[in-house]
Amino acid sequence: MNENDVPAGAIQEAERLAARSINCEPPGALARKLAEGRPLRVKLGVDPTAPDIHLGHTVVLQKMREFQDAGHTAVLIIGDWTARVGDPSGCSSTRPMLSGEEIDANAETFRRQAFHVLDEARTEVRNNGEWFAGMGLAEVVSLASRATVNQLLRRNDFATRMAEDRPLSVLELLYPLMQGYDSVMVEADVELGGTDQLFNLMLGREVQARYGVPTQVCLTMPLLVGTDGVQKMSKSLGNYIAVSDPPQEQFGKAMSISDETMPEYFRLLFPAEPGPDGHPAEAKRRLGRLIADRFHGPGAGEAAERHFNIVTRDRGAPEEIPLVVLAPGDPVHLPAVLVDHLGVASRSEARRLIQQGAVSLDGEAVREADVARARLDGAVLKAGKRRFARLRVTP
RNA sequence: GGGGGGAUGCCCGAGUGGUCAAAGGGAGCGGUCUGUAAAAUCGCCGGCUCAGCCUACGGAGGUUCGAACCCUCCUCCCCCCA
Structure with a gap:
């Protein structure tokens, strides 16, 4: 379809769906896909390396939910097999591999928590062990032939590690290829991810093309900064608000976010809500209520705030004490x-x-x-x- | 294949025979302040019913009255030459 043939409606819809994203590549591709008028297959791959999902994960999950609500199909891929490889994204060195039991337990937790945001009824969940577990060497070699080392080394942290002569395992090089293969297997029209995933998502297009299937749109979202206001939210840095945190804790953590980072939380987590205004402390209270309500049901926020007032502001004993x-x-x-x-x-x-x-x-x-x-x-x-x-x- | 450097507490990092449970920084915890913001400031920060004892400086042995520090072997990491 020619650029000029894309209906204005599809272009508008593409803009709406790409709201708040950092990248939506290649330009115009999303509108063209939408113009086909069929439900798109929107893929998100997750590595079951950390057992709990936090607000940072929900930014991308919410984007996926937007696609669901627009009638598209969410395909959630649990990287149970790729977790054995260790995703090198943003890491300066190789991650340890996980045991099978850990991965399974984490994957289960992830699934359960992801449906706080996603609509379970309209989500297709796949484990990539489905197609990787039984793969023979011939197929692996075939997959390996779909990309060049030159392409892979364009990735920044790979290039850096090469330049500094730090170790870079063949396994890690293989990872983006495997992720791309996921896209081939689920016939992804769109792949979502954090901005740090852009390279992998783009390479997915390459892999799809080499397998002769339609290529995906790569849509990346900003990384939510952690409660420390400095680094990206992550479990290992301990600067996270978990979906499974009790409401009081979510509220308390929201209150401890710095004034500077708070607007970002509103923008990425509650785009439909009015942004912060008035006294920062008041805005944070509202943020805390919104978070607790979202993950613990309406009313949880108010209860959490009451608890906060009594325990933290007034330094009293809470209503319920074990x-x-x-x-x-x-x-x-x-x-x-x-x-x-x-x-x-x-x-x-x-x-x-x-x-x-x-x-x-x-x-x-x-x-x-x-x-x-x-x-x-x-x-x-x-x-x-x-x-x-x-x-x-x-x- | 040859030569060299390194492994210290949650992390980074000093220490090279006793005064070392180990400087300093970061993180964390507890105070003051306050809006559980930022900034600032003081204290704590291996375990134990704790003026003492126990366990710790990659692992195992050894030298010594005494070892994180010296010796031997082992494991892992890094660098240089080929």
Whole structure:
């Protein structure tokens, strides 16, 4: 179809679907696909390397949901097989491979959590082990013939590693090819990803072309910056808000985002909502409510905010405190209780908290490790800012 | 195939026979401040019912009154020459 034959409606629709994206390559391709008037097959590949999905993942998932809502088919590929290779994207060195059990468990978690955003009924989930597990050497060689090393080395981090003479395994070189093969197998019309995926997505087009099938549109989304406001959100950096985090935690983490990064959260996560305005702290409260509501249902945000007000703003005890029944013994050794029931890392750590006055009983700082049993019944034990337990002494 | 360098606490990184549970920085935690923002500031930051003890400087042995530091072997990483 000629550029000029694309109906204006398709061009508009393409623009709408590409909203907020960083790349939509090649130019005009999405509109041409849309002009064909059939549901497009929109692919997203995920590596089940981290068990939990976080807000960063949801940016791309939401884009996929937009396609679903426009009547297109979402194809979610779980890279159960490719996870064994280790995606070198953005990494300066080779990632460790995962065991089969880990991968399976992660994949299952990912599936479950992805459907917080995607419409399960309209999502096709595929494991790429489906076609890779039984692949013979002949087929591997055939796949390898579809791209040149020159093409692969155009990728920045590969080129850098070559230049600096750091190791770059053949396995890693193979990875983009495998990802491209996924596209061939599911007949992808569009592949989504973060901006760091652009190279792999584009190479997918190359692979598709060499297999003689239609090539995909590559649509990439911005990477959400983490709660530290510096690096991209990632599990391993610990700067993430997980989909599975309890609402109070999501709200709290939202409040701790820096003022500068907050607008980006609104823009990428809640494009339909009005952006931040007024006092930044108020805007963040709204952000926190929106996040908690999205993943825990309407009302979760307000409850989380109440909890926040009581515990963090007013430094009080929350509405609901887990009850802890103390084991026999008098006096009671507090470090043990703190470790067993309040999530303190070690007894030494607990001692330090006590020394620093961070442990209190009914609001009164405790200064010694051993406390008379009689003093504890019914008391609220607090460690640090927000760890609580109501104590009960066995009769 | 030959020659050289390196492996230290969550991460980076000093330390080259006792004063080392190991400088410094980052991360983290706890205070002050405050909007759980930023910035600033003080303290903590291996374990243990803790003035003491135990475990730790890639692994295994050895020398020594005493080793992260010296020796031997092993594993892994990096560099240079071919």
